[in-house]
Amino acid sequence: MEKLLAARLHAVKVRPYLAAALFALHVVEDRSVPTMAVDAHWRCYVSPGFVARTPVEELAGVWVHEVSHLLRDHHARGERYAREHEEHGPGQRTGAGSPAAEGRERLRRNIAADFEINDDIYGDGLPRPAGAVLPSLLRLPDGLLMEEYLRRASMTGLAADLAWLDCGSGADGQARPWELGPEGAHGLSRQQRDAVRFRVAEGIKGRPGDAPEGWRRWADEAFHPPQPWRQLLGAAVRAAAAAPGVGENHSYRRPSRRSAGIPGVLLPSLRRTPPRVCVVIDTSGSVSDAELGSALLEVAAISRAVGGRRDLVSVISCDAAAGVAVPLCRAENIELLGGGGTDLRSGFARALRSRPRPDVIVALTDGQTPWPSAQPPCRTVVGLFPRPAHAVDEDDPDYVPDAPPPWARVVTIG
Amino acid sequence: MTSSTLLHAPATDSQLALSDDLLKLLRTTTTEPRPDEQLEALTLAVAADLPVLLWGEPGIGKTAALTQLASSLDLPLTTVIASVHEPSDFSGLPIVGDDPAVQGVPMAPPQWAVELVRAGRGLLFLDELSTATPAVQAALLRVVLERKVGALQLPPGVRIVAAANPRASAADGWELSPPLANRFVHLYWVHDRDVVVRGLGGVWPRAELPRLEPERLPEAVAYARRAVCGFLQARPTLIHRLPSTETRRGGAWPSPRSWEAALTLLAFGTAAAVSREVLALLVRGAVGDGPGLELLAHLDRMDLPDPESLLADPPSAELPERGDLRQAALEAVVAAVGARPERQRWEAAWKVLARALESGAPDLLVAPASTLAALRRDDWEVPETVERLAGVVELARRADRSVGRATAGAGRAAGTRR
Numbered sequence: 001m002e003k004l005l006a007a008r009l010h011a012v013k014v015r016p017y018l019a020a021a022l023f024a025l026h027v028v029e030d031r032s033v034p035t036m037a038v039d040a041h042w043r044c045y046v047s048p049g050f051v052a053r054t055p056v057e058e059l060a061g062v063w064v065h066e067v068s069h070l071l072r073d074h075h076a077r078g079e080r081y082a083r084e085h086e087e088h089g090p091g092q093r094t095g096a097g098s099p100a101a102e103g104r105e106r107l108r109r110n111i112a113a114d115f116e117i118n119d120d121i122y123g124d125g126l127p128r129p130a131g132a133v134l135p136s137l138l139r140l141p142d143g144l145l146m147e148e149y150l151r152r153a154s155m156t157g158l159a160a161d162l163a164w165l166d167c168g169s170g171a172d173g174q175a176r177p178w179e180l181g182p183e184g185a186h187g188l189s190r191q192q193r194d195a196v197r198f199r200v201a202e203g204i205k206g207r208p209g210d211a212p213e214g215w216r217r218w219a220d221e222a223f224h225p226p227q228p229w230r231q232l233l234g235a236a237v238r239a240a241a242a243a244p245g246v247g248e249n250h251s252y253r254r255p256s257r258r259s260a261g262i263p264g265v266l267l268p269s270l271r272r273t274p275p276r277v278c279v280v281i282d283t284s285g286s287v288s289d290a291e292l293g294s295a296l297l298e299v300a301a302i303s304r305a306v307g308g309r310r311d312l313v314s315v316i317s318c319d320a321a322a323g324v325a326v327p328l329c330r331a332e333n334i335e336l337l338g339g340g341g342t343d344l345r346s347g348f349a350r351a352l353r354s355r356p357r358p359d360v361i362v363a364l365t366d367g368q369t370p371w372p373s374a375q376p377p378c379r380t381v382v383g384l385f386p387r388p389a390h391a392v393d394e395d396d397p398d399y400v401p402d403a404p405p406p407w408a409r410v411v412t413i414g
Numbered sequence: 415m416t417s418s419t420l421l422h423a424p425a426t427d428s429q430l431a432l433s434d435d436l437l438k439l440l441r442t443t444t445t446e447p448r449p450d451e452q453l454e455a456l457t458l459a460v461a462a463d464l465p466v467l468l469w470g471e472p473g474i475g476k477t478a479a480l481t482q483l484a485s486s487l488d489l490p491l492t493t494v495i496a497s498v499h500e501p502s503d504f505s506g507l508p509i510v511g512d513d514p515a516v517q518g519v520p521m522a523p524p525q526w527a528v529e530l531v532r533a534g535r536g537l538l539f540l541d542e543l544s545t546a547t548p549a550v551q552a553a554l555l556r557v558v559l560e561r562k563v564g565a566l567q568l569p570p571g572v573r574i575v576a577a578a579n580p581r582a583s584a585a586d587g588w589e590l591s592p593p594l595a596n597r598f599v600h601l602y603w604v605h606d607r608d609v610v611v612r613g614l615g616g617v618w619p620r621a622e623l624p625r626l627e628p629e630r631l632p633e634a635v636a637y638a639r640r641a642v643c644g645f646l647q648a649r650p651t652l653i654h655r656l657p658s659t660e661t662r663r664g665g666a667w668p669s670p671r672s673w674e675a676a677l678t679l680l681a682f683g684t685a686a687a688v689s690r691e692v693l694a695l696l697v698r699g700a701v702g703d704g705p706g707l708e709l710l711a712h713l714d715r716m717d718l719p720d721p722e723s724l725l726a727d728p729p730s731a732e733l734p735e736r737g738d739l740r741q742a743a744l745e746a747v748v749a750a751v752g753a754r755p756e757r758q759r760w761e762a763a764w765k766v767l768a769r770a771l772e773s774g775a776p777d778l779l780v781a782p783a784s785t786l787a788a789l790r791r792d793d794w795e796v797p798e799t800v801e802r803l804a805g806v807v808e809l810a811r812r813a814d815r816s817v818g819r820a821t822a823g824a825g826r827a828a829g830t831r832r
Contacts, residue, residue: 002805002809002812003812005775005776005777005809006777006809006812006813006816007813007816008777009777009780009809009810009813010813010816010817010820012777013813013814013817014817014820020738021738023737023738023740023741023778024736024737024738026736026737027775055816056812056813056815056816057816057817057819057820060816060820125817125820125821126820127820186735186736188736189689189690189691190691190694191690191691191694191710192690192736194707195707195710195711195714196738198704198707198708198711199711202708223703223704223707
């Protein structure tokens with residue numbers, strides 16, 4: 001026990017941002033646990049034999065590993081994955097799933113969760129424990145999420161060698177015989193777990209220099225998971241295209257059809273004016289073709305869905321100078337010209353000069369551009385390809401690109 | 415009518431009667447008591463007279479929950495599908511009279527509003543809010559906030575609940591404008607697999623609705639005010655923060671209005687003695703996830719024992735069970751000593767640490783003990799209690815040695831690679 005706690009202190013010393021989570025774990029000694037395991041209620045089950053034969057510094061790594069399962073919510077994500085893929089989730093003991101198949105599935109999820117954790121938590125004062133599994137075992141790249149590892153690899157080859165691997169229900173969502181369950185003592189309720197995770201995330205965000213990339217990404221997404229940008233871009237274009245003054249809305253210009261039935265009452269009618277959408281595409285060298293292709297397809301699909309006829313959608317490619325607006329209906333294969341530096345202001349100016357004037361401008365860019373100083377007289381949606389915070393400009397190392405202006409609705413793409 | 419249809423008529427009748435019987439059998443279900451946090455949260459918010467917005471995929475039983483709520487609160491339910499109405503249905507229909515220039519144009523309220531006013535009480539359910547056009551949403555602002563439909567004032571006995579589909583599933587949805595979103599308590603409605611399976615089998619859950627306890631009312635108000643005011647004093651930037659990112663528009667966000675809602679909900683939750691889970695759903699639904707979680711963490715800290723009373727009576731100190739909270743309590747004690755360093759208080763703090771050693775893990779004590787040791791003045795003698803903490807010191811040394819080994823090992827490994 002002493003040794004285990006010394007290891008926890010070691011972990012807190014080298015990973016101070018995880019202290020709240022490490023101290024919130026309740027330790028349960030149990031001889032039936034293979035090594036160390038956690039359950040969904042933040043209890044940590046420990047085999048005394050395992051502690052006795054493992055050096056303190058390796059135990060510290062195991063502490064951080066186990067708490068990572070909990071912080072990254074692997075039990076809920078594992079269950080969700082199993083449900084979505086019609087695998088044998090917990091509480092579904094009847095039916096085709098034999099105990100052996102269930103065990104294999106559990107192990108697969110455990111291994112994928114371990115991959116997600118192990119690729120970046122060790123080093124820097126925390127030696128990797130013997131037997132920690134890494135994505136390189138299956139020649140998979142580092143830095144993926146558990147779900148991606150599950151989709152990419154069958155892991156059946158590994159499973160036979162790693163049958164001893166067991167991080168408990170905290171890692172895969174499946175209850176173990178030794179666990180105390182939701183009713184047992186010293187468990188954390190869902191709200192308490194959220195509160196601890198939130199505090200750790202805020203701590204990492206508060207001192208971003210201390211934590212490695214993987215943890216910072218987790219902290220950013222722990223409570224606001226990235227949303228599907230396709231839907232968001234769609235919603236933004238829809239909202240912009242159809243907002244009052246442009247698209248479908250109530251109007252008293254013509255009486256409603258209901259008016260005939262209710263004499264003496266004035267009713268507005270629903271009128272729709274299809275919006276003109278102009279897409280300004282940043283074709284400077286810093287935006288990749290794949291990014292542009294995917295985003296452009298989306299915009300075309302969205303504008304069709306908005307009810308805009310295809311002839312109402314036009315495209316301007318723009319690097320330092322703007323090209324000509326090309327109607328989408330004539331350009332099945334739009335040729336995107338450019339490749340130099342970026343100045344989207346010319347693109348905006350060109351879009352506003354075109355007659356008839358567009359109702360919506362959709363700008364697709366990586367954001368490393370000057371923006372128009374005044375709000376254009378139409379709705380603006382900016383689809384932003386994310387770039388690392390440090391923009392590289394060799395001539396001017398202090399150059400920081402402006403954030404998109406507040407009058408635009410910004411959707412981060414990809 | 416031919417004779418053949420006449421002959422068949424009785425047969426058709428009995429077929430219909432039979433199908434009625436079958437339907438009656440199908441609809442006969444029983445209920446069982448089952449705790450349901452989201453229903454508890456909904457009931458409390460409705461009791462607190464705050465408009466609630468239920469977010470949920472179509473067909474997961476939002477309407478069924480509302481029906482149950484209405485019957486258990488004994489309120490008549492009026493459902494208005496916002497997306498099939500026009501703005502004038504909520505702001506009043508203009509009726510041209512004989513001389514509009516003199517008499518003005520009266521705005522006539524729709525029938526459902528008149529009936530609600532006549533009943534004097536009821537549950538107004540505005541369904542499909544996110545698919546209503548912006549003009550309808552603007553008209554609804556007044557209904558939700560001022561409880562006015564046209565010239566008609568809804569009586570105080572009317573409670574308002576709305577429902578919306580999340581953007582991902584609303585095919586041509588409009589999103590909620592931030593001002594309208596800020597007026598609601600947002601609850602995310604999810605279905606529970608077990609409940610659905612058991613319900614289709616004929617047994618639906620019956621939630622025990624939270625009841626306000628009369629003797630707790632003043633205490634609840636005092637607690638809620640202390641919590642929210644103390645929190646906002648410490649975090650004034652959270653008083654008003656309009657959502658800036660696309661993902662959070664149309665959801666809960668902090669503003670003076672939604673903080674007032676959070677305060678009300680906290681008071682109702684305390685008076686009804688609901689669990690922290692339900693409180694969390696409500697507070698996060700009112701002011702948003704981030705500020706809500708921070709307020710809940712503040713509540714946790716408020717529940718920590720007062721450092722001064724721990725210092726006053728160390729032998730009977732009651733420390734929290736959970737490790738991180740226990741450490742926070744001990745650090746608060748050490749900080750209190752640091753704020754007013756006196757020898758007597760310093761020695762009392764060592765006794766509190768010794769007490770913590772008796773009842774919990776020793777590694778929690780390392781950080782507070784080293785801070786406390788650093789507070790020593792030259793003329794203060796080391797009390798005997800410190801000796802009881804010798805094990806803690808040894809534990810800290812062991813951890814230090816281990817960190818030293820790990821970094822040295824890493825250095826060696828890096829060296830060989832080079």
